[in-house]
Amino acid sequence: MSTRSTLEFLRTETGSGLLLAIAAAVAIAWANSPWAADYAAFVGRPIPVRIGPFAETLTTAAWVKTALMPIFFLVMGLKIKQEVVRGELSNPRRLALPVLAALGGALAPAAIFLAVNAGEDGVAQAWPAAVPTDAAIALALVALAAPRLPPPLRVFLLTVAIVQDLISVALIALVFAGTLKPAMLGGAVATFLVLAAMSRWRAAPYAFWAAGFLLLWGFVLKSGLDPSLAGVLAAAVVPLQPKRPGGPGVLDQLLAALHPYVAFLILPLFILTAAGFSVRDLPADTPTAPVALGLGLALVLGKQAGVFGAAALAIGLKWARRPMGARWLDLYGVSVLCGVGFTLSLYIGELAFGPGDALSQAKVRIGVVAGSLASALWGLAALALSERHRPPEDD
Numbered sequence: 001m002s003t004r005s006t007l008e009f010l011r012t013e014t015g016s017g018l019l020l021a022i023a024a025a026v027a028i029a030w031a032n033s034p035w036a037a038d039y040a041a042f043v044g045r046p047i048p049v050r051i052g053p054f055a056e057t058l059t060t061a062a063w064v065k066t067a068l069m070p071i072f073f074l075v076m077g078l079k080i081k082q083e084v085v086r087g088e089l090s091n092p093r094r095l096a097l098p099v100l101a102a103l104g105g106a107l108a109p110a111a112i113f114l115a116v117n118a119g120e121d122g123v124a125q126a127w128p129a130a131v132p133t134d135a136a137i138a139l140a141l142v143a144l145a146a147p148r149l150p151p152p153l154r155v156f157l158l159t160v161a162i163v164q165d166l167i168s169v170a171l172i173a174l175v176f177a178g179t180l181k182p183a184m185l186g187g188a189v190a191t192f193l194v195l196a197a198m199s200r201w202r203a204a205p206y207a208f209w210a211a212g213f214l215l216l217w218g219f220v221l222k223s224g225l226d227p228s229l230a231g232v233l234a235a236a237v238v239p240l241q242p243k244r245p246g247g248p249g250v251l252d253q254l255l256a257a258l259h260p261y262v263a264f265l266i267l268p269l270f271i272l273t274a275a276g277f278s279v280r281d282l283p284a285d286t287p288t289a290p291v292a293l294g295l296g297l298a299l300v301l302g303k304q305a306g307v308f309g310a311a312a313l314a315i316g317l318k319w320a321r322r323p324m325g326a327r328w329l330d331l332y333g334v335s336v337l338c339g340v341g342f343t344l345s346l347y348i349g350e351l352a353f354g355p356g357d358a359l360s361q362a363k364v365r366i367g368v369v370a371g372s373l374a375s376a377l378w379g380l381a382a383l384a385l386s387e388r389h390r391p392p393e394d395d
Contacts (some may be wrong), residue, residue: 009079009259013158016263017140020343023268024369027276036278043273052193054218061273063075065350070217070231070267075262076165078255083162085240097311097320098156102163104310105338106131109302116294123291126364127354128171130298132344133370135161136263138337145383146333148390150325159332160307168344172226176351180224188219188230195237202241202250209238226351227317267343274346276367277362286359287366295345295367300374308332333382339375341368 030039043061050056058066117123127154135158142149142157174324195212198204213234220230239250249258279286288293311331314320349364 007196009158009255012259012263013136014139014143016267017134017137019264019268020134020137020271021140024275025272027272027274028369031276031278032280033394035282036330039276043276049204056221059355062203062355064266064270064273065347066221066227067217069270069347070227071258072262072266072270073169073228073231074213074235075231075258076162077232077250078238080162080166081235081238081240082251082255083121083159093321097314098159099163100314100320101169101307101311101335102158104159104306105303105335106164106167106306108306108309109298112302113294113298116297117290120290123352125175125359126173126291126295126349126360128168129345129348129364130295130302130341130354131171131366132168132341132348133157133161133164133303133313134340134342134344134386135336137340137342137372137376138334138379141337141340141380142334142383145380146330146387149330149334149383150323152323153326153330153334156323156326156331157337160338163293164338165344168216168348169232170229172348172351176226176348177224181222183225184219188216188223188225188233190218190338191219192233192237195234197333199237199239202239203243228347233349245364271343271346273378274350275365282359282362285372289363291360291363292367292370295349295364296371296374297344299339299341299368299371300378302379303341303375304332304336305348307338311335325327327386329382329386333386334381336375337379339379340372341392345372 004139027039030036033039034360038231044059046057047058047063048055049063110127112123113127113130117127138157138161151180191212195209195216198208213230216234217227217230218313220233221227238254242249255384311320312328315322322328345368346365350361353360353364355361
């Protein structure tokens, strides 16, 4: 992957982060305003869709999660594939530090959540919500607090988030698969194999790919698997080669075309429909309930301990090198910002508790929002302190 494409991706993610924060604030304020009934009607409005033999009726919020978020997972899968083939994840020497940091940033928060919720029935399945890092918001906060932060640290943050997203996708497939329907699962496998074979046809019209992806999504949705997996599977078969000699690769074209729509439309819409919760009818002890407390502590304490601890250990043992130009306080501040879970944390939280369990859903949202906000403020303070003492020659 070229440096230019990395910088373009970072800029788009950074710009999206502020919009996501605004969408979350609007959702929470709307859900607790005199117009709260309008918010509930908006997210809960049933919308029937029938296309040939396909028929499904879901709420607005459910359609956003079911039909639009797979496009986010497609873009995420394309970015992971790009990084693995010719980006940060393709270089073993650069790979060690962010991968080890990402593993630490997945294990430590999960351990904290499970410890806080030990003995609580029916809530252990929510632990994967503590794993992801929201790269868009974290990068936006970096741009705000430390505009002179060395670029390798921004790439480190993005790579950690990508690896944790990959772990999250695997957990979604393993933990949240419903009752599988063999016929639909077989249709999904067959469609995937056809798309994989079509990847050798470099000049295939984009309409063919769109039809294939839509068919794959429909089969995955009806099979009992989470539809997010359709996006990841689709990304796996997108060819790297250009349609015509000398042109950009199909993967690069598709990523460049979809990423702005995902960053500035799909993700803000998901946050608007998923982050809102009303505090009026909640029990007074909801913020300190094990689910909320566990997620909050996992994000604000577990993330920084896991990411920074694993990174420091890898550097101390000479398994990896510190990012060029980065100081320990820089690395610590970025590690704290990894506790901004948000988008995927909310997504996984909705999978862990069905829409009928409104109280548990509220606990997840409180924990994710509080933990992400605390991580954001803590990370901003650390990076602002580091920026204040950065020598002029580091600019």
